[in-house]
Amino acid sequence: MLEFFNSTQTIHTIIIIGSMCLFFIGFYGIATQKNLVKVLVSFDIMESALFLFFIGLHYQVGLVAPIVDSNLKTFTNMVDPVPQAMILTTIVIGLAVLALGLSFGIEYYKLTGRNDISKMNELRD
Amino acid sequence: MNSIFLLLNLLPILFLYQFEGALHVSLPLTNEFTLSLIQTPLGSFFAYLSLISFLLVTIAQKSKKLSFSYYALQFLLSLAMLAIVLAGDFITFFIGWEIMTWSSYFIISKSNNMNIKSLQKYILFSLASAFSLIAGIVIAYSFANSFDFVAISNSFESMPFNIKVALIVLFSLSFFTKAGVIGLHYWVVDTYSKAPDLFSSILSAVMSKMGIYGLFLIYGNIIGYHELKIMFGTMLNGTDFGYVLAWIGVATSIIATFKAITQDEVKKLLAYSSIAQLGYIVAVIGFGTSYGVAGAMYHTLIHTIIKLLLFINVAAIVAQTGKNKFSELGGLIYRTPVSFVMLLIGIIGLAGMPPLGGFASKFMMYNAAIDTKFALILIGMLFSGAASFLYCYKLVYGIYLGHPTSKSLESTKEVSIHYLIPQIILALLLVLTGAFPGAFIKVINPILKEFSLSTIGYDGLGVMQSAVGNFNGFFIISAFVVIFLLILLLIWRIKSKAKNNLNRFDISYCGEVPTADTSLHYGYGFGTELYRIKFVNAILKRSSSHFYESLATQTKKTSELFSRMYYGNIHNTMIIILLFFSALFFLGVN
């Protein structure tokens, strides 16, 4: 039973299902939520799902983190470092945009007392 | 300012004269485009026509204080027209065409009577004309792989039939719009009447001729009358195509003539008359015979002269009195006698009465219709020619005859000499064109050769040949002058015995004595009786404005409909993007 769970195939399947569920929860969130903070959180959920998806699919059974130490002298049998680097970058970018969005939201709330994005319609035809 | 631009206007004439028909310039614009200027007989005819008109109008403009930008734009306009008529390829032609459009637009916008609606009308029709032109140009390009007139002309034969028809329709639509063929004339009346008074003369006399030039260029030069004959077949002595075009032209001239009679504004009457006269030209231009082309060409010249004369005359009167309606004018004959004589000469030409050039040109056109045996067309042309007497009479009566309608008119002085000089020149030209039709045939024969049509014979300068016999303009005019002098003598004799200087209230009707505010001038109501005639009533009641206004309304409705999508709800925008993604996903991936 445990061996079944320890196969790359199973892990990947679980990761795909889990991350995609999370992704489409976020998808549902941005489609239905009108509160700015909730919308931003939904986006964050989607992003996180993508991170999980990407990192998870690059794990294979038997591979270790790409760091050498006293026991491990060569860079073999290690997971791909590029997805990790990319995700690190994406996380920081996501954080930056989210923080900026929140600051816009705060300032807008101070001016108007609203945070419902469907009611932001002073700019319209 | 005026003198500078007068000299500047002389420059292109000298330039053109210098080259003596040997002008051939080409400037590479990009790898694909070259601007080329070629002086053909057809082109130089129109070039001189437009340049001299500009010169005359500039003389008249001396009487007005106009800004630098006005003159500069007008000069640009004249250069643009020069580019059109001298163009050797469609890119040059189109560039000239568009510069003509926007420079005239900016001049028209300087008028005090102008409103946004009329300006919009003018520019949209002009642009529609230009866009239909460019559509034709690029379609022709796709077959000829060149914008050059000669190359397109050479490859025209090998194009598929539907493309040929499409090209003819697109080009014709474009030039018909400029010439104001009925249905596409919606902009003409408004623009002519609201433009600056002197500029109306250029609009009517020169700019509409660019449409005529375009038609000549397409039918005669690029497609060729011979090719038209092959494409559409012949009918009697003309072509099928010419017959259809003739009906369009005749309909234009009949409808516009009746519309002209019922106008109250002087310049609107002239505008409709302009449409009607151009209708004649359109009617004969497609005949594909020498007489047809010659008639169209002759009438182009005469119409330019007459319309310049009449518009300058009216502009002078409007400037002098500040009034531009028949119901407000009247009785100016004693106050502005020279203007009166000029207008009289103008309307004699306009009505096509002998002995002036107007008759010669009309004669040539009727002659063409006889030659091709298009009897119905001839009848239509004669009918509208006869009807045009009415508006000619209204023009002279409404302004100069009858009684002055207000006190201020009684103290009107003769108009400024700057208005009179060009009028006198034009009147002389009108007389000369009537007296020496042979000279004109001499000018036209190279053009006929260019269109590979047979030339027309002429006998000295005074006589031209036609299908129904020779036309001796010099004899006719001499006879008329003699008779005219005799009658003048007679009148003078009678008049010297008659009681002079009647008071305008020296009448009474139905036992009532008119008071100071009773209108004794019937210029206002002139033409209302025409509504009783069923046929005329049907023409006068209908208008293309309905169609265009409903088109505008439709556009606005569509715009409102589309604009409802952009109602600023970012939430829904997001949903739409997601739905669009989903739709494409299900369609594309599965």
Place this chain on the structure above:
Amino acid sequence: MNLKKVLPLKHILLSILSSALLLSVLGLLMQVKTNLYKNVGDIFLNLNMQTATANAVTSVVTFFRGIDTVGEVTVLFLATSGIALMLSDTQRTCEKVVKQESFILNVGSRLLLSVIVLFGVYIIIHGHLSPGGGFQGGVVIATAFLLLFLANPNMSLSHSILTLGESLSGVAYVLVALIGLFKMNILLGNFLPHPIGEIGELVSGGIIPVIYILVGIKVGSEMSVIVEYFSKEDYYKEVCDA
């Protein structure tokens, strides 16, 4: 209870749509084979020995894909500027009011501050040896300041020092990239000595630890600024409302 209000039709439809999309995307992803080609990351792993960096992720972040990291730092910098533009108190009308602060929390957080900052610094300077690095360490340092703000709302940071750290580290980072251009004729070239034998030591990997330290300083100061602006926001809000 009104069901329509709790779960409008639109939401039901959208949830059905989401589920449908989920199922089809899942179906798509499950049947597709991945890794048709050799990943570029595996090539990087092979190359990694040459950089003499024990942590392959770090060498990818700072060296192999170094320009990404310059961009990333810039994004963070821009977000900080944007937040400062939005939330800076230059146009605020209400006065600052001194708030009651808790002595125990204050002292406790200050005690913890040094420990947390030390931990952050450790993470930063060991970025090329162990998991972690400039970003992670910088965020850890910012959490120390967050703790400070939570404990003492009247606390404020010296903006000039933060700006100095932010600007200088950023400029230094770009200069490192440019020096690489001049010395090695390639931007971000590893111009410092990085003998492979030193792998695993603190001073190894040439410019990689230098870059990560600069990134650490930059991220630390920027995150601290962000944290400060957001925590002050709450404070101003309360004061202004009252």
Place this chain on the structure above:
Amino acid sequence: MSLGYYFLLPVIFSFLTPYFKKLGSFTLRGSTILLMLILFLQTLAYTGVTLPQISEFSLKPPLGIAFILDGYSLLFLLIFTFSALIVSFYMVWFFKANKGRDEARFYVFFNMLIAGSIGMILSCDIFNLYIFFEITGICSYALSAYNKDKLGLESGIKYLIIGLIASIFIVFAIMLIYLQIGTVNLGLIAQRFGQIDPKISVLIVLMLFIGFGTKAELFPMNFWAPDIYQGSMASVNGLFSSVVAKAYLFVFFHLFYLFGLNSKYMLFVMVIGAITFLVSEFTALNQTNIKRLFAYSTLGQLGILFMALSTNSSATVSGALFHLTSHSISKLLIFLALGILIHKFKSAKIDILGNFKSGFLTIVLAIGFLSILGIPPFSGFVGKILILKGFALTQNYAAIAFILLVSIVEAVYFFRLTAMMLDKKRTKISVPIGFANYVVLSVLAVLIVLFGVYPSLLTHYTDLATNALLHPTNYLNYALGVGL
């Protein structure tokens, strides 16, 4: 010179901005002008060298990231650096006229907006491209919210949300690409794109399409765009219209041709472009706000460009690139001129703005309008006729008819504005124009006329660009590191 300066120099300037600010506003403005001048001159220097040019970061491609400058990106580089230079001069007037604004931060965002846009067009690595995409994005959000008033913040929030959606899709696409192809280098992706599972490739294309199409303001995804233009400052609008939108469009077609999608998706993109054109031009008729009106006009022109650029015929594409350049210059001119008016009248309502009195502004605005309408002798004409010519050569008469018919609708509102400017019956208020603005607007107007009467100046670059776009062999070789 290394291409890396295009990104690194603005970064240094931005990082140092707090210190420039301390030295006074003269240094701040001067430094930005200097920076943009350096970038522009560097670009001019690149017009004389053989293309493509490459500069690598850390490693040679295809392993490392590199900036590659080919003919296609050179044209855009010229547009971007020139627009940036013009706007940096214009902002001197703006900040003199509007005292007490946060000048330093504006310049930070402005510099990085340009750097990000340039990065997007130079980078040969799709993940790196995504980072520049985000840099550009963040700067545009901040710039549209720069006024910190209700409208500005609203547009900032809207833009940010849209940007988030676009970036989610793009990140997803990049991840799928990496999972499938194992690299993010554009050259390798282009080489291997045809060999991956067709279903996944459709999904990737779809996600990239949604991501970049949303940002490039294509029809069903552009309901946000006019709002952004309405809420932002006029000078920022000029940048959005002539730089940012063009950068997204660049990426869209760069990937489109690089991945060899032209045969499969040509018709689809053309139809989408046509719908964009149609809807925007009709909607523009109904506007009362001038910024919104020109936003729709921008959308419409982008629609034409999408129609023409997707055709895969070199004549049309070359014309479209000419049109794009001319549109960038004209829209910049119009928005900058409008900025002066909006500053004077404190309103963007068309009715109020029609009351200005300034011969200079009337002339330059009229030149801009006529150029966008494609009327000779202005540069827009050459672009339009080249596009039409290209369509004619491929016998696509429907497209010609469509473009011309919708152009008449476009003419309606352009000439309504012109008539309003020329209307003598309005109460006219004279508008002061700073010296810098005379220079800036004259330069733009002269360029429009110059490209109109002497298009060979520009066609050289558009031909280079067309060749590079349609036949990216050279680019691929450089991106793959072959023959270096």
